[in-house]
Structure formats: structure tokens, C-alpha cells
Amino acid sequence: MERILQIPFSLNLEEAKSKLRAVDWQQIQNLLEVANPLIYAQAVYEVSYIYEKLEDAVIIDGVCFNSQVLRKNLENVGRVFPYVVTIGAGLEQRVGECKDLLEQYYLDQIGNIALTKARKHLEEHLCATFAIDRLSYMSPGSLQDWPIEEQKPLFSVLKGAEELIGVRLNENLIMIPRKSVSGIFFPTDVTFLSCQLCQREKCEGRKAPYNEALARQYKLQG
Known part of the structure; x- marks a missing residue:
């Protein structure tokens, strides 16, 4: 059964400074004040088990994932955590309404920073909840070896993603809302x-x- 995680969230100026290149930091502070109330970070994840390991694929919860890199990473792993993380559609809508191109860019980048922070929160939650020292992750579409078409089997494991946190795949296998990420966390000795x-x-x-x-x-x- 999928587990839902509400992620308490707020970005501050120091976090933005570590990622953004800007001249007017007061402008960034003002945009953070606009963005923070629009960010609704949530995650859904599954505690899943590997049924079988094939030459270049793995069977997780009865679903086949084709990737020799994923297969190698799971060589000594029995339990994994498929996930979807989103910051919702609010900030994305605000970006679409923005007429100033520079503000549009900064707000979009703030969304990327927020999404990365939300995924990190999920990682820390999993480590604390399941007594895991270190996790790594892979995401469909991040490598040619594991193309975006593998979103379909991932979302078949996470059947409740749309109902629970409002994330779905469109016809091009892009997640909606767009400020969402998906993948599989797995225990590892080396990041x-x-x-x-x-x-x-x-x-x-x-x-x-x-x-x-x-x-x-x-x-x-x-």
C-alpha cells in the first residue's frame, strides 16, 4: 500500500543563494515570499520488494523494469522504495501568469530548488523510518539505459499517485504537475x-x- 508524506516546507534566501545567480537579492527575497505559499510539497512512496533479477532487468512487486544499470545497482538489494514527489501546481500556474521574463525564470528556478529539497526530505524520512544509512536513486529518463517509457511501469507500482497527491502522466509520459519527480530509492554503500x-x-x-x-x-x- 502506498504511503503518503506531507512535507513541511519553506525556502529561505540562503538556500536560494546557494543555487541561483542573481544581482538583486532583494528581488529574490520578494519572489520567495510569493513562491513559498504556493508550494505544496507531498510525496507518495511504496515499500517494494524485488521478486526476480534478470540479466538486464528486475521484477519489482511483479512489475518488470528494464535497465542494466538499475539491475546492477540492485545486485545486493531486496527492498526498494518507488516514489513520486511534487510541489503541486500553484507555483507553476504563477510562473505561467508572470509577464516579466526574468521573474518567470527566477520563480521557475525556485521551483526546481524546492523540488530538490522535497526529494531530500523524503530521502531523510526513509532513512530514519527504515533504519537505512544511505540511499541513492534512479529516475526514468535520466539515462538512455532507463528511458522515460519506464514511467509506465513505475506508475503501475504507484497506482495511487494521482488520487493521493495529484500527479499523473500525460500522453508523452511527462508528469503533471511538471514540478514533480519520480524514481526508485535503494540502499547503497556508495552514493x-x-x-x-x-x-x-x-x-x-x-x-x-x-x-x-x-x-x-x-x-x-x-
Whole structure:
């Protein structure tokens, strides 16, 4: 059964400064005061178990996920946590109504910061609740090895995502509201980041440099 988590939330100027490049910080403070009441952070997750491990796929709760990277990451794992996190549609609607392009950009970036913070809150909740030292995650669409089409099986495990927190997939498998993220958390001894296996050069969301040696370990390089 899916578990819902209401995430208490507020962004401050120091958090924004660590992520944003801005000249007028008073403007950012004013926009934070606009954004914070519009952010409604929630998560839904499942405590799931691996039924079977195939060569390049895993069966989780009876659902097949095709990815050799995910399969390798779950080699010594029996329990995982599929999840969806969202900050709701309020800030997204405000961005759409905004006529000032710079304000629009800043509000959108504030939404990205908020979403990252909300996912981190879920990670900390899972670690505390299930006595786990460290978690990593993978998300459909973050790697060619695990394309966005894998959103379908993920949402089939999290059947209540739309009813519980209002997140659904559109015809292009994009989550609505757009300020939402999904994936699978799994216990790990060494932190894994999909960015380490991604060769895309220009990416604002990059969290780690490409690691060619690691890519070879995952058999993504010859």
C-alpha cells in the first residue's frame, strides 16, 4: 500500500543563494515570499520488494523494469522504495501568469530548488523510518539505459499517485504537475548519481561529472 508524506516546507534566501545567480537579492527575497505559499510539497512512496533479477532487468512487486544499470545497482538489494514527489501546481500556474521574463525564470528556478529539497526530505524520512544509512536513486529518463517509457511501469507500482497527491502522466509520459519527480530509492554503500553515467555536456541539473571508468563498470562503454 502506498504511503503518503506531507512535507513541511519553506525556502529561505540562503538556500536560494546557494543555487541561483542573481544581482538583486532583494528581488529574490520578494519572489520567495510569493513562491513559498504556493508550494505544496507531498510525496507518495511504496515499500517494494524485488521478486526476480534478470540479466538486464528486475521484477519489482511483479512489475518488470528494464535497465542494466538499475539491475546492477540492485545486485545486493531486496527492498526498494518507488516514489513520486511534487510541489503541486500553484507555483507553476504563477510562473505561467508572470509577464516579466526574468521573474518567470527566477520563480521557475525556485521551483526546481524546492523540488530538490522535497526529494531530500523524503530521502531523510526513509532513512530514519527504515533504519537505512544511505540511499541513492534512479529516475526514468535520466539515462538512455532507463528511458522515460519506464514511467509506465513505475506508475503501475504507484497506482495511487494521482488520487493521493495529484500527479499523473500525460500522453508523452511527462508528469503533471511538471514540478514533480519520480524514481526508485535503494540502499547503497556508495552514493550513486545517474549523472556519472551521462555524457550530455550542457545540463543545468548536473550533480556530478561524467565518469568513464564507472561507465565501463556498468558496461556502457566498450
